[in-house]
Amino acid sequence: MSKRIELSPEEWKQSLSQDQFQVARCGGTERAFSGAYWNKKETGTYHCICCDAPLFSSKTKFESGTGWPSFWDGISSEAITTKQDLSHGMVRLEINCSRCDAHLGHVFPDGPAPTGQRYCVNSVSLDFKAG
Numbered sequence: 861m862s863k864r865i866e867l868s869p870e871e872w873k874q875s876l877s878q879d880q881f882q883v884a885r886c887g888g889t890e891r892a893f894s895g896a897y898w899n900k901k902e903t904g905t906y907h908c909i910c911c912d913a914p915l916f917s918s919k920t921k922f923e924s925g926t927g928w929p930s931f932w933d934g935i936s937s938e939a940i941t942t943k944q945d946l947s948h949g950m951v952r953l954e955i956n957c958s959r960c961d962a963h964l965g966h967v968f969p970d971g972p973a974p975t976g977q978r979y980c981v982n983s984v985s986l987d988f989k990a991g
């Protein structure tokens with residue numbers, strides 16, 4: 861795993877769009893069915909919009925019907941970190957890029973086999989690379 865990346869909010873603002881900054885650095889959520897990737901079916905890898913770390917493979921993507929890109933696993937056990945999120949009166953597990961701590965979305969225990977997990981991710985936190 862490469863070295864962790866830590867930048868100030870001002871530094872992130874320079875390389876991210878306003879939407880990307882709002883979601884990836886401030887924990888925002890894009891509107892369902894509004895993102896670029898919820899319906900994407902091509903083969904490839906989804907990278908962190910902030911630091912380019914590979915996070916998800918199209919091999920684990922599935923149609924969740926939620927309007928957000930959904931995966932049943934991360935690309936590796938080291939790529940993604942989870943932490944408890946008690947905001948909005950809910951108990952959820954937030955998922956973050958382990959390299960730069962970008963907010964990706966949340967993980968829920970109602971996904972398909974083999975993991976039973978549903979990684980619910982904002983398109984705007986991801987950068988798809990075909991191949």
Ligand SMILES: [Zn+2]
Pocket residue numbers: 908909910911912913957958959960961962
């Ligand atoms: Zn990252």
